[in-house]
Amino acid sequence: MLTRRWTWRQGNHTLTLPETTAIEFNVDGLPPVTRPEVEAACVEVEELIQRFCGGTTRVNYLAEDTPSMSLAP
Numbered sequence: 001m002l003t004r005r006w007t008w009r010q011g012n013h014t015l016t017l018p019e020t021t022a023i024e025f026n027v028d029g030l031p032p033v034t035r036p037e038v039e040a041a042c043v044e045v046e047e048l049i050q051r052f053c054g055g056t057t058r059v060n061y062l063a064e065d066t067p068s069m070s071l072a073p
Contacts, residue, residue, distance in 0.1 A: 024071065035061075 016023060025045050029038035038061075046057040060069040 035063075 027041045042059050049055045049057055
């Protein structure tokens with residue numbers, strides 16, 4: 001399973017600061033990782049965000065049958 005992290009190193013447009021109000025986490029599952037394993041990782045990310053940041057979360061899955069999503073609130 002792959003997770004993209006440390007996006008702040010890629011430039012100012014992904015910099016995370018104390019006043020940041022929205023963050024996108026990508027969790028990628030490449031074979032042989034299964035969709036249930038990806039979903040479990042997403043649940044863990046949600047739990048950690050809620051526990052340590054007090055944030056709210058929304059999960060969307062991109063797949064062949066759902067190739068796009070909206071990031072709008």
